[in-house]
Structures are given as C-alpha cells and as structure tokens.
Amino acid sequence: MPDAPPVEARGLVKRYGDVTAVDGVDLTVEPGDVYGYLGPNGAGKTTVLRMLLGLIRPTAGEVRLFGSDPLLDGARALDGVAGFVEAPRFYPYLTGQKNLELLAALDGGDAAARIPEVLDLVELTARRRHRVGGYSHGMRQRLGVAAALLRDPRLLLLDEPATGLDPAGMRDMRALVARLSLAGTTVLLSSHLLAEVEELCNRVAIVRTGRIVFEGALADLKRTAGAGWRLRSTDDARALEVCRAQRGISAVHAEPLELRFEATEEAAAQLSVALVEAGIAIRTLAPHAATLEDLFFRLTEDAPQPAGAPAAREPEAA
Numbered sequence: 375m376p377d378a379p380p381v382e383a384r385g386l387v388k389r390y391g392d393v394t395a396v397d398g399v400d401l402t403v404e405p406g407d408v409y410g411y412l413g414p415n416g417a418g419k420t421t422v423l424r425m426l427l428g429l430i431r432p433t434a435g436e437v438r439l440f441g442s443d444p445l446l447d448g449a450r451a452l453d454g455v456a457g458f459v460e461a462p463r464f465y466p467y468l469t470g471q472k473n474l475e476l477l478a479a480l481d482g483g484d485a486a487a488r489i490p491e492v493l494d495l496v497e498l499t500a501r502r503r504h505r506v507g508g509y510s511h512g513m514r515q516r517l518g519v520a521a522a523l524l525r526d527p528r529l530l531l532l533d534e535p536a537t538g539l540d541p542a543g544m545r546d547m548r549a550l551v552a553r554l555s556l557a558g559t560t561v562l563l564s565s566h567l568l569a570e571v572e573e574l575c576n577r578v579a580i581v582r583t584g585r586i587v588f589e590g591a592l593a594d595l596k597r598t599a600g601a602g603w604r605l606r607s608t609d610d611a612r613a614l615e616v617c618r619a620q621r622g623i624s625a626v627h628a629e630p631l632e633l634r635f636e637a638t639e640e641a642a643a644q645l646s647v648a649l650v651e652a653g654i655a656i657r658t659l660a661p662h663a664a665t666l667e668d669l670f671f672r673l674t675e676d677a678p679q680p681a682g683a684p685a686a687r688e689p690e691a692a
C-alpha cells in the first residue's frame with residue numbers, strides 16, 4: 375500500500391476499568407505533517423501514542439501506520455516508524471554512544487553506521503563519551519530522539535518531547551523537530567502547550583478527557599474563535615455580569631486576576647462604555663493571545679448542550 379497515510383486511526387477506544395482514557399479517536403496524519411496532539415494532563419495523549427506504537431491493544435477501533443497494523447506487524451518491525459512514550463529510557467552507567475550502539479544492534483541493518491549522524495543531528499556529539507546518568511533532562515530527551523532516528527524513520531511519534539525542559543532545552547527540542555520535518559520526516563507529537571504546537575505544527579487535534587474536540591489547522595480554529603481580550607477592572611464580579619449581558623461579547627470566563635472574552639474591536643469599545651455606565655473602572659482592556667484554556671472554553675461553549683443542561687463549562691478533570 376504505497377499511498378497509505380503515515381497514521382490512520384479510526385474509532386480508537388481504550389478503557390481501564392471504568393476510566394475511558396481514549397474515547398473514539400479518529401486521526402489521520404498525512405505525509406509531511408507535523409501533527410500536534412494537544413491536551414491537558416490525563417487527556418489520553420500517552421495512551422493514544424502507546425496504541426499507535428502497538429505497545430498496548432485498543433479496547434476498540436484500529437490503527438494503521440503506512441497501511442499496516444502495528445499490533446499485527448509489531449512497531450519494531452514496522453518499516454520507518456519510531457518514537458517514544460513518556461521519557462526515553464537508557465542505561466545510566468553507559469555512555470550515550472554505548473546506549474545507541476546497543477539499540478543499533480537490536481535494530482540491525484545500517485543503524486550502527488548512522489550513530490555519528492544522529493548524534494550530530496541532536497547535538498550530542500561532544501558529549502557522546504559521557505555517561506547518560508550525568509546527562510541533563512534535555513540531553514536525555516535528545517538522545518531519545520537520536521535513538522528513534524537510528525531507524526531512519528519516515529514517521530516519528532514523540533510524547534511531549536519538550537515537557538520538563540528549561541526554556542533553552544525547549545528551544546533546542548523545537549528546533550530539532552523543525553529540522554527533522556524539513557528533512558522530510560512526518561512527525562506526530564503530543565503536547566500540553568498551545569504555544570509549542572502553534573510554533574511547530576501545521577495540523578492539530580485538541581483533546582480533552584479522551585475525546586477530540588477540534589481537529590484541523592490551528593489557524594482555522596483561531597479564526598473562528600475571533601479575537602481574545604482580557605479585562606481587569608475595579609470590580610471583576612460585576613464586570614462579569616456586564617460582559618455576559620453585552621451584545622457581541624462571547625466566551626466570557628473568569629481567570630484568577632482577570633476576565634477573558636472574545637469580541638470585535640467595536641464590541642470591546644462598546645463594552646468599555648457599558649462598564650463605565652455601570653460604575654466600574656477599567657484597569658486594563660487589551661487583546662491577548664488565546665491560551666489552550668481559552669480554546670477549550672470556546673470549544674465547549676459552542677458544543678451542542680444536552681437538553682436541559684446548563685451551558686456551563688465542565689469542571690476540569692483532576
């Protein structure tokens with residue numbers, strides 16, 4: 375099947391007892407995509423990646439990677455697919471180089487010959503003779519990518535590759551993913567950071583409690599979401615009421631120190647008049663870049679509500 379997409383998942387479900395970790399996920403990743411699987415803690419990101427890699431069996435649904443079922447063919451046997459879930463694991467008392475040599479021996483083929491090249495790609499050549507136990511978290515993550523690259527993958531599956539890294543480590547990891555994509559690798563990565571996905575990915579699935587609530591180009595979502603605003607006032611509780619009553623103001627919600635909503639510039643200007651008429655002084659009224667929380671709020675607000683249910687935000691899963 376030469377034209378089968380890198381990833382195709384249909385109706386994926388994974389249940390653990392009464393917890394539904396993944397709840398009917400459909401996913402298609404096309405060649406050349408850097409696809410972001412974006413969601414908060416517990417959304418089922420790792421569980422989906424485990425199923426894609428054939429590490430666990432779905433309760434229902436199916437996965438195809440380049441047309442093959444990873445459970446039947448085994449992720450290791452799957453030509454051109456590599457990645458890791460949660461943190462990559464290495465022998466801490468061996469060097470980076472030695473760890474890669476062991477993995478290359480398992481992979482076979484020309485994996486061993488690729489070691490210098492992949493070390494270079496992840497910028498670990500200078501530290502290759504050092505023990506992994508002394509590596510920083512960022513270096514270990516990069517070594518994890520290097521290990522995946524030994525297989526010369528056409529598809530790379532990465533579970534939160536930049537999480538837990540400091541700003542410089544995050545920047546390095548993002549630059550690495552961008553380089554791999556430029557070199558022609560298709561990437562599916564999970565993340566809980568909107569900004570990261572925005573920077574790296576051309577397509578995104580936004581997930582919450584196991585379900586995809588949006589799938590497509592992030593730019594489309596942001597376009598439909600309209601312009602975000604933040605408001606600080608002398609009386610946020612009353613300002614909230616004014617916002618809710620005001621035409622042209624939507625997706626209103628309270629953050630700890632401010633209110634957020636969506637509006638055109640004109641509607642925001644009218645809101646400022648209404649606030650003053652209500653005797654509320656404005657400390658700040660300014661546009662702001664949407665956060666993952668804002669997008670969730672927008673997506674759940676717009677979702678059709680069951681009859682009789684209040685159109686309220688679901689409580690955040692712990």
Ligand SMILES: Nc1ncnc2c1ncn2[C@@H]1O[C@H](COP(=O)(O)OP(=O)(O)OP(=O)(O)O)[C@@H](O)[C@H]1O
Nearest residue numbers: 390393394395414415416417418419420421422566
């Ligand atoms: N092996 C397991 N046994 C029982 N429950 C599990 C198991 N694996 C995952 N879960 C549950 O499934 C849900 C999704 O977990 P998962 O680890 O996939 O989320 P995640 O999006 O990767 O979260 P995080 O951002 O914290 O990594 C959680 O409620 C979790 O407790």
Ligand SMILES: [Mg+2]
Nearest residue numbers: 419420421533
């Ligand atoms: Mg996870």
